[in-house]
Amino acid sequence: MGISVTCVDVDERKIENLKNGIIPIYEPGLEEMVHKNVKAGRLKFSTNLAEVLDDVEVVFSAVGTPPDEDGSADLKYVLAVAKNIGENIKKYTVVVTKSTVPVGTAKKVKATIQAELDKRGEQVEFDVASNPEFLKEGAAIKDFMSPDRVVVGVESDKARRRMARLYKPFMLVNDRLIFTDIPSAEMIKYAANSMLATRISFMNDIANLCELVGADVNMVRKGIGTDTRIGKKFLYAGCGYGGSCFPKDVKALIKTAQKVGYEMEVLQAVESVNEKQKSVLFNKLMNRFNGDIKGKTVAMWGLAFKPETDDMREAPALVLINKIIRAGGFVRVYDPIAMPECQRRIGDKVTYCKDMYETAIDAEALLLVTEWKEFRMPSYPVLAKAMVNKVIIDGRNIYDAKEVAENGFEYYKIG
Numbered sequence: 001m002g003i004s005v006t007c008v009d010v011d012e013r014k015i016e017n018l019k020n021g022i023i024p025i026y027e028p029g030l031e032e033m034v035h036k037n038v039k040a041g042r043l044k045f046s047t048n049l050a051e052v053l054d055d056v057e058v059v060f061s062a063v064g065t066p067p068d069e070d071g072s073a074d075l076k077y078v079l080a081v082a083k084n085i086g087e088n089i090k091k092y093t094v095v096v097t098k099s100t101v102p103v104g105t106a107k108k109v110k111a112t113i114q115a116e117l118d119k120r121g122e123q124v125e126f127d128v129a130s131n132p133e134f135l136k137e138g139a140a141i142k143d144f145m146s147p148d149r150v151v152v153g154v155e156s157d158k159a160r161r162r163m164a165r166l167y168k169p170f171m172l173v174n175d176r177l178i179f180t181d182i183p184s185a186e187m188i189k190y191a192a193n194s195m196l197a198t199r200i201s202f203m204n205d206i207a208n209l210c211e212l213v214g215a216d217v218n219m220v221r222k223g224i225g226t227d228t229r230i231g232k233k234f235l236y237a238g239c240g241y242g243g244s245c246f247p248k249d250v251k252a253l254i255k256t257a258q259k260v261g262y263e264m265e266v267l268q269a270v271e272s273v274n275e276k277q278k279s280v281l282f283n284k285l286m287n288r289f290n291g292d293i294k295g296k297t298v299a300m301w302g303l304a305f306k307p308e309t310d311d312m313r314e315a316p317a318l319v320l321i322n323k324i325i326r327a328g329g330f331v332r333v334y335d336p337i338a339m340p341e342c343q344r345r346i347g348d349k350v351t352y353c354k355d356m357y358e359t360a361i362d363a364e365a366l367l368l369v370t371e372w373k374e375f376r377m378p379s380y381p382v383l384a385k386a387m388v389n390k391v392i393i394d395g396r397n398i399y400d401a402k403e404v405a406e407n408g409f410e411y412y413k414i415g
């Protein structure tokens with residue numbers, strides 16, 4: 001039978017679309033999974049939380065926590081859901097926060113629910129829990145189905161037992177389910193993302209230094225990553241991290257610390273290195289053309305903040321496009337999935353091309369921004385024929401410098 005799930009959203013169109021099998025985002029394997037579970041009767045969609053609450057044992061609140069003006073996480077959606085739950089629960093329910101929220105939020109959720117129950121003059125038992133999500137976009141299903149770990153912050157045995165039962169099917173190895181207190185679970189999410197962002201900014205800093213002293217960051221990465229204390233993952237230098245998580249969570253943790261009178265010096269540096277890094281491809285382009293790209297056409301491969309997604313939130317591509325246009329250049333872009341999203345964000349400031357080679361027509365340089373698989377083995381003769389100058393600037397270090405040079409191209413990479 002499995003677990004029955006009803007997804008609730010206030011956006012009626014989104015729910016209507018989902019009922020008709022239309023998925024609002026691109027995520028590999030998601031469409032098939034949704035269709036399969038809808039067919040099996042395990043997955044439903046609704047806009048009415050009150051009705052759904054009558055039948056469930058656990059509610060996951062996974063609404064957005066966008067940064068407000070000062071970079072803190074804005075909790076208005078999280079607390080609106082809590083209020084709605086408080087107005088409508090009738091039996092014991094575990095209310096789990098999935099959204100990335102600052103330490104102390106579960107307390108506010110609890111107080112909000114309790115305040116509504118008090119208004120109703122009713123006693124209904126409930127528990128709050130914190131269950132941060134660690135999946136990566138583009139690998140969401142795999143990450144969720146076989147997680148490295150599941151962290152659940154609870155404050156009662158009853159909630160702990162219920163959450164353990166819920167996660168049992170995903171726990172081939174039992175010690176992957178880690179129970180903590182609630183503030184620690186909330187902190188684990190920010191600490192994990194901040195640590196990963198730190199590794200990336202650190203490697204970007206090392207990459208920039210490598211260029212100045214004649215070292216190769218790819219070799220350095222291999223050399224340090226084989227130390228098991230350091231590990232191989234998330235050491236890739238590039239043109240800056242983007243997405244909805246690292247930039248937002250690093251900023252929010254800095255803010256959380258400031259509010260209690262503490263300064264996160266390392267994270268402040270992580271953030272400023274990343275901001276700088278988003279301009280690295282533009283700076284290389286300008287250097288190559290002696291500071292003048294006026295009237296020049298540039299080909300750009302990749303728009304999404306990473307492969308396998310159409311997400312362009314905080315994408316380095318956006319910074320790059322704006323800078324090139326401001327400097328008087330023209331941009332021809334191609335991305336396998338994110339072109340409609342780019343058009344929605346910036347309109348027709350750039351030329352959208354039907355494939356990767358069309359971007360190269362009359363281009364003076366090719367910028368690789370997102371490392372989609374299809375960009376990894378380009379046909380150099382086709383590129384050479386289309387381009388005015390044979391210049392490749394690789395923002396993700398995916399090409400073999402020797403091979404590129406053998407094909408008659410100038411090659412610039414990160415570090």
Ligand code: UGA
Pocket residue numbers: 100133134135136137138193196200233234235236237238239240241242243244245246305306
């Ligand atoms: C990140 C975390 O990896 C997830 O564990 C977390 O659940 C998620 O945020 C979240 O908080 O929701 P995501 O933003 O989907 O996941 O993508 P990542 O694969 O982590 O990549 C983030 C950015 O870092 C991308 O721009 C990527 O290009 C960049 N990156 C990643 C590097 O520049 N170098 C690396 O070595 C790895």
